[in-house]
Amino acid sequence: MIQIIILVLAVAILLLLLWQTFRNNQLDKNSLHLQQVVLQQLEEKHRAMLLDFNDGLNKLGDRLSASSNETSERLRSSVATELQATRDAMQALQLAQNNSLSLTRETVLDKLHTTLSEQGKSQQALINDTMLKATTTLTQSIEGLTKAVDGRLEQIGGKVSERLDEGFKKTNQTFIDVMARLATIDEAQKKIDGLTTNVVSLQELLGDKRSRGAFGEVQLEALVRNVLPVNSFAMQHTFENGTRADCALFLPEPTGTVAVDSKFPLENYHRMFDSKLSDAEQLLAEKQFKLDVKKHVDDIANKYIISNVTSDGAVMFIPAEAVFAELHAYHNDVIEYAMNKRVWVVSPTTLMAVLNTARAVLKDVETRKQVHVIKEELGKLSKDFGRFDQRMKKLADNIRQAHENAQEVHISSQKISSRFAQIERVELADKPLDVLDIIDDVELANDKEG
Secondary structure, three states: OHHHHHHHHHHHHHHHHHHHHHHHHHOOHHHHHHHHHHHHHHHHHHHHHHHHHHHHHHHHHHHHHHHHHHHHHHHHHHHHHHHHHHHHHHHHHHHHHHHHHHHHHHHHHHHHHHHHHHHHHHHHHHHHHHHHHHHHHHHHHHHHHHHHHHHHHHHHHHHHHHHHHHHHHHHHHHHHHHHHHHHHHHHHHHHHHHHHHOOOOHHHHOOOHHHHHHHHHHHHHHHHHHHOOHHHEEEEEEOOOOOEEEEEEEOOOOOOEEEEEEOOOOHHHHHHOOOOOOHHHHHHHHHHHHHHHHHHHHHHHHHHOOOOOOOOOEEEEOOOHHHHHHHHHHOHHHHHHHHHOOEEEEOHHHHHHHHHHHHHHHHHHHHHHOHHHHHHHHHHHHHHHHHHHHHHHHHHHHHHHHHHHHHHHHHHHHHHHHHHHHHHOOOOOOOOOHHHHHHHHHHHHHHHHO
């Protein structure tokens, strides 16, 4: 504080000096000597003033230090006196509180002992009555729940038995059908075994043209009958122009009727591969074989492609796979010639593909004819499934309700067991209505079940 006062006085003196200097600068140059004299006098006075001021500050600092020490001593003694008084008061208060707590504890213990004795007697009677009621109610609830569960289980068992009976019936029917098919296969196997004993050489059978023609027609008929329905083809069918085809396929529009004729160009085919013949003779046989096939193609195109009667193409059936493979592998010109004449050359294998395609087309047409019946049956099936879904939901709700009832009874049983444990440990609360809450829970479960 003293330093601040000194600093303020020094600043004031400095400002005074600056002001005096500024004022002196404004005086006339003629009074320069006078100013110097005045400045010397002021400097001497300033020095004397500073000395006096320094002495005064020193004396003031001594007085302030003495006053501060005296004040500190008085304050210290006063605080010590107050602390001692406070300590004495706290000790007296603590003694009084200890005495009061001892008296209060004894009074509370007496009252608590008396209250617990009376409450224990009343609660014992109440618990006996309540437990009797709770046992009766719980027994009735469990009996009702058991009856409901038994009834629902009987319903579920009936449904399951019906489903199992239906499954067993279907399984038995499938087994019967399989056994019937196996019996049919056994009969066919016996027939095949009988035929193998009577088979003659294929070369001897196909040595004659008529035999080859009959063999081709029989093979064609067997393939067609195994694939197509009876009303979709005709063997040895005669057209309006008097020509007769080995087979006619009646396909839906725009295909229409397709004629199939069996051809068996075999003599020159065998000569082509006869090692006893010379190369020139084999080449000649090859040319003749190609001419034979083209002649068959021309005959089929001229006879069995009839405008507004048949389709714009016909089928030439070659019963020998080897002949068909030879044509497609080494004689593409013959195949192209037949395609230009709109005659399709097929073998037994490729004819099966053609017939399967035709069967798919026929099936699609019949399906389209019966589409309204299918839609009606699907509608009935959808209604049946809707009823089945509703009944399944009801069954699921009944099962879930039974599970919830069992859970509620289990919760009530846990609460009662917990209350018994508390009673055994003499942990009695001030609210003896907890057991009644258990009874209310059981009655609520009975109401939901009802």
